[in-house]
């Protein structure tokens with residue numbers, strides 16, 4: 114990845130759920146303990162070094178009132194802002210799980226890397242320029258060579274704040290002129306927006322836990338497949354970060 118020329122510039126990895134972050138953290142030796150990123154945000158970070166490149170891992174943390182991971186776009190954006198302000202990374206990778214579309218060739222456990230713009234699918238504002246502003250379509254870093262060398266699928270990341278898929282969201286996600294398979298998550302576009310404000314390249318890396326166009330309810334699939342998908346994510350994320358670090 115040519116944009117990362119300096120060997121000392123850091124990489125920021127943002128992951129929504131602790132259960133997604135811990136397997137990666139366990140793979141890479143030498144991570145510092147989790148520390149508060151920027152109170153009163155519940156966000157936590159830890160840092161390590163890979164091939165002399167600092168790697169910072171950040172999670173939005175556990176919600177104080179509900180005692181669950183702070184998933185979704187609002188914690189994702191605020192956490193990204195705090196983490197980028199603190200670490201000034203030269204790249205941000207949002208890793209996590211996502212819903213895939215079997216109609217577009219997705220299978221449980223597939224790992225997709227972002228290609229092209231990252232959009233919101235649940236912000237409907239048909240008022241002139243507010244409409245495309247709501248959809249966002251924030252750029253992601255061009256990663257086709259990396260995807261080919263690591264044998265990763267390319268996907269069109271699409272973000273909303275619900276796990277389920279209502280008809281209006283499905284219409285928004287439906288392919289326009291894109292042949293890329295959609296990959297549905299709850300954070301990527303929010304983080305890509307913040308990355309764009311700072312002029313930092315954004316990569317999304319998502320392991321499929323559930324097929325949204327499958328007869329089984331998404332939540333049940335998610336719980337059944339989380340562990341396997343997250344193991345694949347951790348292994349792939351290590352390969353991506355290593356490839357980028359030694360490039």
Ligand code: SAH
Pocket residue numbers: 129130184185209210211212213275276277297298299300322323325331332335
């Ligand atoms: N019930 C789960 C909550 C996970 S919410 C639990 O108890 O652990 C889903 C998380 O995984 C979000 O961070 C989102 O980015 C991702 N995700 C996985 N499948 C998704 C889908 N089909 N649609 C949207 N986000 C999905």
